[in-house]
Amino acid sequence: MAASWLLKRWCSTAATVTTKGTRWQRLINSRAGVWCRSLLSDYKEACREAVLGARERPLKASVYLGLMGGMYACCYTNPDDGSFETSLLETSNRLALLSPWIRSGTSDGHVQTIVKLRNEGRLRYVSLGIASLAYYTDYNSEASLYEARCSAISVPWTELPERVLDVGFAGRWWVLDHKMKDFDINEEEFKHLPPALVATVPPSAQITERNEKLHQESWKAVVMEDESYELDGIQKDMDITVKGKETNTT
Numbered sequence: 001m002a003a004s005w006l007l008k009r010w011c012s013t014a015a016t017v018t019t020k021g022t023r024w025q026r027l028i029n030s031r032a033g034v035w036c037r038s039l040l041s042d043y044k045e046a047c048r049e050a051v052l053g054a055r056e057r058p059l060k061a062s063v064y065l066g067l068m069g070g071m072y073a074c075c076y077t078n079p080d081d082g083s084f085e086t087s088l089l090e091t092s093n094r095l096a097l098l099s100p101w102i103r104s105g106t107s108d109g110h111v112q113t114i115v116k117l118r119n120e121g122r123l124r125y126v127s128l129g130i131a132s133l134a135y136y137t138d139y140n141s142e143a144s145l146y147e148a149r150c151s152a153i154s155v156p157w158t159e160l161p162e163r164v165l166d167v168g169f170a171g172r173w174w175v176l177d178h179k180m181k182d183f184d185i186n187e188e189e190f191k192h193l194p195p196a197l198v199a200t201v202p203p204s205a206q207i208t209e210r211n212e213k214l215h216q217e218s219w220k221a222v223v224m225e226d227e228s229y230e231l232d233g234i235q236k237d238m239d240i241t242v243k244g245k246e247t248n249t250t
Helices: 002-020 025-028 031-055 058-076 081-096 105-119 159-164 174-179 205-218 228-250
Strands: 125-126 134-135 164-169
Touching: 031 058, 058 125, 081 105, 081 134, 081 164, 081 174, 081 205, 105 125, 105 164, 134 159, 159 164, 164 174
Parallel strands: none
Antiparallel strands: 125 134, 134 164
């Protein structure tokens, strides 16, 4: 009785499998296959609607494409921590070539602060996709102190804006570049000038170039003409005068 039931069950299962077709067809008709087909159909419909919408509203589509292209460019040119350290070392070397009496106090103080934080291991970097931030923490990442490891007493994220040292965007570190403006001018030298000199407008580029040319010409050797040429010229003038008098008398 049981053997006959198993034989009938096996025959019915074989018939069902043969009616369903090949393994690829069974995979297509399965739940996963139906879900994938519906997903592809939704994406196809969304792309078709996007193309039709771009044809109907080209200005809106251009704005969206511009925004997407700008975001991709920002992500592609987003500076990393290596570029920040490279810029920091380059600016530090540029300042080291100048005398302490010539360096800008603002530029030197900012760069020395960041270099000190870097040497102490307190400098951090975070990428936001289209921009990057460089900030500092209270402890080194490898410190084993309780204050450095306990998350309950760590610095909250609300204090991050106060700890930001630089902002990286479009391939540049903007705060560092701003601090290095006029890094070879010491502002302390001009604090004790009288108000009249402080308010004096600096000369233009044309005036500066003209003064430089005059200064260079002042160092050239003076060229003296030969005295014989001068005597010949005087003699010729005298001959012309004598001839004129003789003509008048005749």
